[in-house]
Amino acid sequence: MGLKAALSKPFAAFIVRGINKWKFKAAAAQQQVFMKLIREAAHTSFGKDHDFASIKSYADFKQRVPVRDYEGLRPYIDRVVSGEADVMWKGKPEYFAKTSGTTSGAKYIPISKESMPEHLKAARNALLTYIHETGKADFVNGKMIFLQGSPVMTVKNGIKVGRLSGIVANLVPAYLQRNRMPSYKTNCIEDWETKVDAIVDETVHEDMRLISGIPPWVQMYFDRLTDKSGGKKIKDIFKNLQLFVYGGVNYEPYRAKIEGSIGRQIDSIETYPASEGFIAYQDSQHDKSLLLLANAGMFYEFIPAAEYYNDNPVRLSLEEVALDENYALVLNTNAGLWGYSIGDTVKFVSKNPYKILVTGRIKHFISAFGEHVIGEEVEHALWSVAQREGLSITEFTVAPQINPPEGGLPYHEWFVEFGTAPVDMVAFSREVDETLQQKNIYYHDLITGKVLQPLVIRSLKKNAFVDYMRAEGKLGGQNKVPRLSNDRKIADSLSSFTI
Template sequence: MGLKALLSKPFAAYAVWQINKWKRKAVEVQTGVFESLIKDAANTAFGRDHHFSDIQSYEDFKRSVPLRDYEELRPYVDRMVKGEEDVLWPGKPAYFAKTSGTTSGVKYIPISKESMPEHIKAARNALLTYIHETGKAEFVDGKMIFLQGSPILDKKAGVSTGRLSGIVAHHVPGYLQKNRLPSYKTNCIEDWELKVDAIVEETFHEDMRLISGIPPWVQMYFDRLSVKAGGKKIKDIFKNFGLFVYGGVNFEPYRARMEEVIGRKVDSIETYPASEGFIAYQDSQKEKGLLLLVNAGMFYEFVPSDEYFNENPTRISLKDVELDKNYALILNTNAGLWGYSLGDTVKFISKDPYKIIVTGRIKHYISAFGEHVIGEEVEYALLSAAKETGVEITEFTVAPQVSPPGGGLPYHEWFVEFAKEPANAEEFSMKVDSVLQKKNIYYQDLIEGKILRPLVIRPLQKDAFRNYMKMEGKLGGQNKVPRLSNDRQIADKISKWLN
């Protein structure tokens, strides 16, 4: 074991000691965060507009600050992008994280000098908690790769602007810089496929031990490594590879295929970073769920997902959440986001400490007939049937077919790219449908009431989703395919790759 690995163990023990101090008193910590945020932003334009100086409690805050998504908060953001100071948070942002919105076009998410360190600390602590629990620190002595966006940053009114992953690249701790790949030059390649090829060449003969990225793009990297090695497994190319760090999507649909190309199981750490803030990470290999980061400069609110589109939905803080209930996640941050609907839904699986799982996107659902099927349900149904039958899934998306071309009852249409196809496609479809009915009683009622017919699975050609993302200009980086939609925008485009 090298010096870095040896030193990381006492560092990890100290980090976990600090974490344990706040995670058992999360509600108290959140109260302190709330009071600090209101005080610090009282003299901003937003603070004056919403009477922050008069806010004495969370109930006052809810009366003063409505829920908003990015589009509704955009007038304030636009003022910041034009160079105005003290708008949502004191001073100017340290960065704008540039993201692609489905309805808002390009979004500019402010990152402050106070919020940026929280992104770095959370990523670091995810690794340190792993080291402390498992005792496995050898990966620190080898090479690490973070598949991410370009670190080249533009300027907006003097503020550095780029993808979050590219911004974070400028803040990698010095003690990891020599271990980190790819090189800056390779990282700056904009074309994703050319970039992956360059990363393959750059890492092929290196001692890669930690690999991080969104699962579908890491899979693409692994596939190309395997081709270059004449079909070898990743374990035979990188003999010391032992830790996969991911976020952005549920890993389970990719796990079987990923482990197949790797050639063995490896430990993994799930993270929940967003441009708006680093929200949670997996702090144990033995327990499910992601530890909610309650002391990271963010005050969380929660809206029951089935009330989200109501005129006056219930709005609660951490102390009132219930286990096993879907909530839309609302952020108030030390970068100046207020009553901000992130668009994600989460479910608490523990309150001591507070741990969550990400269940989907509030706008990614199917309810063409009142069934309100959500991402968690479709993923569970497909993966359960796949596990039972030995099927392997590469990617999928689901949409309603309200007016079937040949007539008959409408149905949910599943577009699935298989790594290993079912022996009996009709039987597999019936299994998926049966599980979905058990997960969603409204869907079951519609099937039994002959309002809907059972779902239909459409097998897609190899690389269908990769080709679709390339066509959309969203290949690689932090981009991912929505698993389900309440319209057919994705379905009609992906249909060109039907098998």
């Protein structure tokens, strides 16, 4: 065992002791975070406009601060972007994390000197809790690769601007820099395919032990490594590969193919980072749920997903949530986001400690007929049947087909790129449909009531989603294909890739 690995174990034990101090007292930790946020933002423009000085409780806060998305907060954010100080948080942000919006165009998410350390601490602690639980620390002595966006930043009105992963790349501690790959020069390559090829050339002969990235882009990296090495499995290229750290999408639809590429199972850690804050991470190899970070400078609110589009939806604090119910997540942060609807849905599977599963996007659903099918349901339906039959899924998305060109009842149209395709597509489609009916009673009623016909699966050509994302200018980095759409934009684009 190397020196870094030996030192990491007592450090991990120390950090976990600190985590345990708030882990089982999360509601109290949230109350402390709430009061600190209100106190420190009381003299900002937002705080004055919403009378923070008189807020004594969460009930007071809900009366004064509505839930808003980015567009709702944009009048304040635009002032921050223009360089004005003390608008939503004290002073000016350290950075803006630039992300793509749908209706908003580019979005500038403020990151403050108080919030940035929380991003770094959470990423570190995810690895340290793994070391503490498993005793496996050898990965810190080898190379670690992070497939991410470019670290190149621009400056807007005196504030550095970049992708979140690129900002973080500039702040990696010095003791990890020697182990970290790819090189800065390679990481700055903007074109994703050129970048992946350069990363392959740089890493193929290294002692890679940890890989981090979004599953579909990690799979592309693995495919090109295999091609480069003449067909070798990843385990034969990186003999000491131990750990896969991922976030952004559900890993399960990709797991079979990725583990097939590796040639064996390896440990994995799911994380839930967002530009707005690092929200949760998997803290046990025996439990796939994620520990909600209750003392990370964010106060969380939860809206029952079924009420989200109501005029006055119920807003709950952490101690008020129930298990196994989907909630839209709302953030209040130490970077100055207030009542901010992040767009994700989560479900609690434990309240002692508070642990969640990320179940989808509040705007990514199909409800063309009132069924409100969500991401968690379609992923379960497809993955569970594929797993039972030993099939692998590269990627998929689902959309409604309201006016079938062939006539007949409308249906849900699934576009699936298989790694290993079913021998009998009709039987496979039927099983997926029946599984979805079991998960969603409204969908079941529409099928049995002859309002909808069972779902239709369109098998796509190899690399269909890569080609689609390339055409959209969204290949690589943190970009993801929406699993569900309530319109036909993605579906119509993919129709030309069907087999």
